[in-house]
Amino acid sequence: MEKKKYLISTRGKEKGAVNGLTVLSLGDTEFGRPVRITATVGLGKEGILDIEREADLSGPLHTKGILILSGFFTERFAQETPLSLNAKVVFEQTYSEVDGDSASAAELLAILSSLTGFSLRQDLAITGSINQKGGIQAIGGINSKIEGFFRLCKAHGLTGRQGVILPLSNLSELNLQEEVIQAVERKRFHLYGVEKIGEAAELLFGRAYEEIEARVHNRLKELHRKLDIEDR
Secondary structure: OOOOOOOOOOOOEEOOEEEEEEEEEEOOEEEEEEEEEEEEEEOOOOEEEEHHHHOOOEOHHHHHHHHHHHHHHHHHHOOOOOOOOEEEEEEOOOOOOEOOOOOHHHHHHHHHHHHHOOOEEOOEEEOOEEOOOOEEEOOOOHHHHHHHHHHHHHHHOOOOOOEEEEEHHHHHHOOOOHHHHHHHHOOOOEEEEEOEHHHHHHHHHOOOHHHHHHHHHHHHHHHHHHHHHHHO
């Protein structure tokens, strides 16, 4: 992947942006492509909007993943007051149909980052689907996805901090190229298996998940108060 063609960082931190992982197929050949996923949040009542869907570029499984995110937010953050936000999520620099729910954990983390103002590490990528209870579920193409992000990090220069967060249930399926295995063994590249969104959040934010959720609650209450005042 050319450094200048795709605007994906593998160092530093950024608010509202996370590195997701996708798989492209050309005939019988499958390869992983990292993708920048961004989220913006503002005042409103529309909830979580998928720009891919609005542009007719979202397949049914990806749309289902976005609806599951809405269910997660409703259970975690809308027990006392309704959700009063417009959150928009997009796969940057993708121009064909996006399908599958393997990026739903990444999409959720981008929204949490935009809501809280806490920045996400760009030297980590994440893959995994999320359920309404916050569990991280297994996905397909795990080896190609890891190898794709490794190639990008290698092209940018390995720092010893880069790596991939993946579902713990996918660890038994790993069959990586020898170069990636050696980088992991030498601690030049890292793999983190997780079962809950809180584990992934702590790795990417570098903060306790309780602190992140508390900030989300406060931000949503603030948005609700502002919307309530506007509606009077």
